[in-house]
Amino acid sequence: MEDAAFSDEFCRFLRAAVPSVDAAELLLLLQRESARWWSAPEAAAELAPAVVLSESDVARYFGIFQASALVAVAPDKRVQYLPGFSALEAHVQTLEQAYRERPVTLIRVIYALRDNSIQSFAAAFKLRKS
């Protein structure tokens, strides 16, 4: 997997939709079992014991995935993997590949992209929001 795979758009996708490595694990779980509708407790149980997430964390990530058009949400709050457009599908596949082949890099990029307030200060001076 080349460095070019971590393109600007992929990193934008990560920053918007994948705030942590746990979120990445959750998203990949949803993608693997894309026929299934997941509730927060079910997803949390499925990820354990390798990944420990509280149900409220899972619900929060579901909200982020929904905001990024990655999942469909049923009235009973269950979600199903359903990327809104093909570019998102491609990003999730890149995520899956990166997770398999370059996990250390992926983890580093995910955490580097998290905006803290100091980075927000620097970002404020960008005239064009990229």
Next chain:
Amino acid sequence: MIEFLSGAVAMGFLVAAGFFGRFWRQTADRLFLAFAVAFVLLALNQMLAQWLGAADERIAYTYLLRVLGFVIILGAIVDKNLSQSGKKRDSKKA
């Protein structure tokens, strides 16, 4: 009163410069270095203006330091917008 305020302001600018320097070390973003330098210049401007006194003709030139500080900030903003792709991509190597 003026001396007290002047000293407090100069000190404040230096402390702010210190913070900016730390942020530069943490983020490796040139913008913070520019702000640190600018605030040091603002502090210098303040100290020189106080030292030279209000009646001194030369005082007008000390304000060049302040202007220079703000020009450096403007330059940093321009630099940030012209070199967008630089900063975060070094995490690609692994």
Next chain:
Amino acid sequence: MGTLNLLLTLLAVLASLTCTLLLFRAYAGNGVRLLLWSALCFVCLTGNNVLLFFDLAVFPELDLRLYRLCASLAGILFLLYGFLWEAE
């Protein structure tokens, strides 16, 4: 020298005003509190620069100095407060 002073202090006003506007715009966008305190700091520094403009380029007497110092002090207090309590 008069015109040069004018232009240079206007440049300083432009710079601090730019910072003020960019920081307020970003704060409006993402609500990061550090940006609010920074923006308030630059409001005061802009005020300081405007007063400096009047001091150097318009009026020969320097009695605006106390007001300039107060503006600078207020600005730097806003900024340091932001750095101490809101900067991660």
